[in-house]
Amino acid sequence: MEPLFLQSVFKERIWGGRALRDVFGYEIPYEHTGEYWAISAHPNGPSMIENGPYQGMTLDKLWKEQPGLFGNPKGKVFPLLTKILDANMDLSVQVHPDDTYAMVHENGELGKTECWYIIDCKEDADMIFGHNAKTKEELQQQIREGKWSDLLRRVKIKPGDFFYVPSGTIHALCEGTLVLETQQSSDTTYRVYDYDRRDSDGNLRELHLEKAMEVTTVPHQDAVSERVVRENDKTRMTTYVESAFFSVYKWEVAGKSSFSFNDQYLLFSVIHGEGSLIHNGRRYDLKKGSHFILPVGFGEFEVDGNCEMIVSHT
Structure with missing residues (x-):
């Protein structure tokens, strides 16, 4: 995988x-x-x-x-x-x-x-x-x-x-x-x-x-979404929205961090910086402007570097 x-x-x-x-x-x-x-x-x-x-x-x-x-x-x-x-x-x-x-x-x-x-x-x-x-x-x-x-x-x-x-x-x-x-x-x-x-x-x-x-919705209603921030190793993860259509986060990576995802496929867009994704002994380059998907069951991986990514899933 x-x-x-x-x-x-x-x-x-x-x-x-x-x-x-x-x-x-x-x-x-x-x-x-x-x-x-x-x-x-x-x-x-x-x-x-x-x-x-x-x-x-x-x-x-x-x-x-x-x-x-x-x-x-x-x-x-x-x-x-x-x-x-x-x-x-x-x-x-x-x-x-x-x-x-x-x-x-x-x-x-x-x-x-x-x-x-x-x-x-x-x-x-x-x-x-x-x-x-x-x-x-x-x-x-x-x-x-x-x-x-x-x-x-x-x-x-x-x-x-x-x-x-x-x-x-x-x-x-x-x-x-x-x-x-x-x-x-x-x-x-x-x-x-x-x-x-x-x-x-x-x-x-x-x-x-x-x-x-x-x-058009009348009167206009501002959608309220409360930001939630948590730390995972060297990564700051901000939750922007969790809705019926999608959830969206920002990951700010400043070093090496470990993750494990099995039950959901994830969409990633690198918007600043560069780094690496390490999985099963293989290293994949991440650079500004890269976009990728991690399939369901991807399991354990690491992200190393200094970069910001927008992450989303259904």
């Missing part, structure tokens, strides 16, 4: 830039590279295994053909998606449906609850997180009249911040923000407002106002 290291898919976005190259050293394919789907089994951009006996197999195929690696799950699709987003410009203001709505209106797609870890951002950065409408009628009126400054709620952010973004939350990352996103494996987004920007063909991008107004 080996860790499953992944090669993944980049996405061109109107708001993207070059931070994925400049910060992580990725060979980005576009001048406006906005997203790296780092751990993905979604049909719009599946990751590929780059090592071991499953080398060359896509993650969605591995999920179907080797379910024992994931604890023989009941779900038909790999449930999580890890992305890194480079918001070189403001993203469109958007909202996502829950599972029930998406099942009916999006051909069985999952809903989209997500969360953000702010890797970096410009000084005095902010983002759009929620709205100020008290009723559905007020929400609809302000959207139709374009009263965006009255409607949209802005929140200051800084590197190291974490935000849980349940389905139904109006939100948008803003210029100068680099984020690791953990989300349900869904590509469904309802665009509410896009600053009247035009695409490369000169067309206004499509909005999805009726669906957006149907799924």
Whole structure:
């Protein structure tokens, strides 16, 4: 049994830039590279295994053909998606449906609850997180009249911040923000407002106002998640959220630490530093920008080095 290291898919976005190259050293394919789907089994951009006996197999195929690696799950699709987003410009203001709505209106797609870890951002950065409408009628009126400054709620952010973004939350990352996103494996987004920007063909991008107004939670409710910190040898482990969809942690490694996991597969993204994962006498290099999965039953292993990782599981 080996860790499953992944090669993944980049996405061109109107708001993207070059931070994925400049910060992580990725060979980005576009001048406006906005997203790296780092751990993905979604049909719009599946990751590929780059090592071991499953080398060359896509993650969605591995999920179907080797379910024992994931604890023989009941779900038909790999449930999580890890992305890194480079918001070189403001993203469109958007909202996502829950599972029930998406099942009916999006051909069985999952809903989209997500969360953000702010890797970096410009000084005095902010983002759009929620709205100020008290009723559905007020929400609809302000959207139709374009009263965006009255409607949209802005929140200051800084590197190291974490935000849980349940389905139904109006939100948008803003210029100068680099984020690791953990989300349900869904590509469904309802665009509410896009600053009247035009695409490369000169067309206004499509909005999805009726669906957006149907799924938006009114009034806005901040999701509360209490951070819990514990130490394991030379690793500081911070729990950010434990929800019905995923649990997300940050591991800050400063030396050698021992772990043992058997009952859950784990997703890892190295966001700072470097180190090694040691398992059954083998050493695997961990570097900034690496992404990998530890299968169910992986057992005892060590992590040695100085690095920070975002860790998640269902």
